[in-house]
Amino acid sequence: MADQQEPIFTPTSGYESFIYIYNKTKVDFALDSSKAILGSWAKGCPPNTIKAGAQALVQLNDSFGFSGSQGEVVYELYHPSDPDTPLSFKVEFCDPYGRWNDNYLRTKSSNPKLVSCQVLDYNLTGHPFTGHVEVYLTENSANEMTEAGNTPYETNGDAHAAFEIGFNGPLGIKIRDPVHEDIAIAAFIASRMRFPKGTEYTNLDAAQWEYMRGLLWSDDPLCLLFEDSRESNSELAVGEKFLGDFYAGAPSSLTQRSHFGDLQFFHAMAAQSNEDPHKTKANMLSWLETIYKLAIGVQDVRETDSLADRFPTRFSSYSDPSGDASLRQLFLGRTPSYRKANISKRAFGHCLHMVQDSYAVGHTLRRLANPGDLDGKDGEGFFRFKPGRFARLGPIITFHTYSGQSKRHAHYDESKQSRSPRDLESFNHIIGARDAVDKSIKLINLYAQKTKWEDGVRDFFANEVFVLDSKATLSNPQVDERFGSPDTSSESTLEADRFADEEYQLVVFLPSHSSGVWSNSLADAQAPF
Template sequence: MSKAIALKIIAENKEKAERQKNGPVADFAIGFHNIAVHLELEPVHETLTLAALRAGGLTDIPPNMNYYAATPGLWEFFRGVTWNDDPQCALFKDSREYNDELSSGTVWFSQFEAAKHNEASRSKTGYLLGRSHFGDLQFLHSMSSSVGEPAVETRDKVLLWCELMYRTVTGEFPEHCQIGGVEISRGGFDLLRFFDRDTDPRPERNLKFLLTRDTEYQKMQIERRALGSLFHIIQDSYAKGHTRRVEDYSSGYVKLGAIRTFHCYTGQDEEQHSHYDSFKVEDVQISNLDSFNPYPGARSAIEACVRVMELWRNGVMWNDKDGKPGAVHVLEDIFKLAPDVTPGDNTI
């Protein structure tokens, strides 16, 4: 998990950023009412996503574009890539007109802290946020759900989510499709394993509720949000705190290959985890992928997302169709396991 929401805690409180006439301006420091806590954030996932979208052929993104100047259309991708860290959409206000307005953050923070210290809050019947960061849904961040979990099981769950998101991107699973009605499985895992009558959301809820909590935003694009969530799980898989991959230095920078270990967040060094999840976004330029080379995993993460972006733009379906290879093969390759793969651990 990126921990973009918990990179650095400092004692102060701020008002959210004002909306300017020339477009949305975001303040990464999210204030909490009545809580003397302030989060200082780096938009790492958003920056990786911008670079991948531009390299993948989204031509209306200027070479010097950054998070602060993103359009509402780009924010639909951002809301998706943020979802894995904010699956209950608690960090944003729900508005018919805007998709980038930050909330006070109080609900998100209280749920995160509860899940961190209370086992019930991160159990299957607990908060979705707690489950995804500390419980059975850690695979949403390309991490094992427990120390000792076989890597093949973690990979199966990751690919199950990849299939759900990709087939939502292509329109095969429309937003009104019920979670319990999505008949996909991988290695014995299906969606009903994670969403049942005791969970939030329940299986009768639809994909729009799952990804947006039934947002009122008039220009919501479910395919962009799904692609964002898919990008997140890919990007996390190249972060040192999430996985250990085969390293190749022959290109002059570290290129990451097959997965050797999926890490588990429970019991990890949180500060060290956050360190490897971040970089200074002002030091990179989305149109110059070489600028990402100094940051281990960043270039590889972008290139993997570009592969998926190109599949989407070329109309490739998940499964093989009419003799045309499906997207499943690319995702299986992105999450390929190394011959010496080991069970999940909480090292970095």
């Protein structure tokens, strides 16, 4: 037996469950579903992938110290002879609180002739509970599945509600709701880069977190929300450095520029009111061309390239980071120590963020294709859609700006209702989320095939995601004032991309350090996530 993984943290109550699953096959196991009946999952649990030949720890903690721990996980795998038909196995376990109940560990295979689970000896009493399961895959043809009377498991629809998912910092402080991450996970699950169906924000592995670091980079471009750890890429800091830079940072800071200055296009927003929408779009396309090429790694952009060389009008000796910094340093920010940083994945995560933000009500006004599905406004005056319906958004009419916006912006960026990345309908209540998932799936598939910028990616961004309405207007600091109104709803005529060639000729000059152009009022500013 391989060396056993240590518990994720020392238990305090003694009624935790530590279940070790040993993958004795040559294929990976992907998490299909999980349920914490009693207790709460430890960080990163249950793991969403168990690699071939590896072991993984499923740790369920006793939340209150007197309730025990009880849970179940279902993993999916594919037989090499039939890679299109899923097999699965379930592991159920419990360390009950109370002297009259025994510990238990049991398994069930969807096809015992092909997938066999061996529960090793364990103690029926005693705490905490430690158990071991070995999983084997026979060499028999997968055609025998039909002879096994295979009955798929019922997945529990309440598994997501076992604990509240949130972007939690130290001491359980909730920093924000991980809407971006959930949208990205949902898209990966449905894409050709298929994440396991049971993947959620709380069980992302380190490799998947690299995409999320890029996704979060757009909001936190100096990486101030994370600890500078050599071994972990998901260790959150308290957040005081980010808040300090956000509310009182230097105008040349990347945090200030991306939220209030010339780099607001990171969020599909204009740099200032009354900006021509073609200029905003041009800024986005010019930036994305370099970042996407960096992400796929097969074109002429390298992570060692300097910012001044790639973005001469954006970075200089006065900016933070300076023009001498590399693209790699740009995405690492203040956390350069992580030894497995993947700049390609981080760059791609940033691309996903820009796509997703472009469908958020506070960021852009898009033409609403289905105004008949609107269900008026809720008690707080925010737009909502009829049950089972969701917004279908068309071309961009107006890019918004952060400065001068009301607090209504935050409502449309967040969600009080729970979401499950595997269930797209759980995103219906977030206006724009379904379109964001759909476009993210398409972009992930282009990335998976390493499609070159000029072979369809530029066209996807310019003519599908950031396409302008025929009645596009100058930018403004509104939020939802015109959303769903007669003049911004129903069928529209898309604007031909007549500025396609001119957009690449636009030069957006970086303001001098002394000009003060980067300075924008922070009065009533919201942390714009």
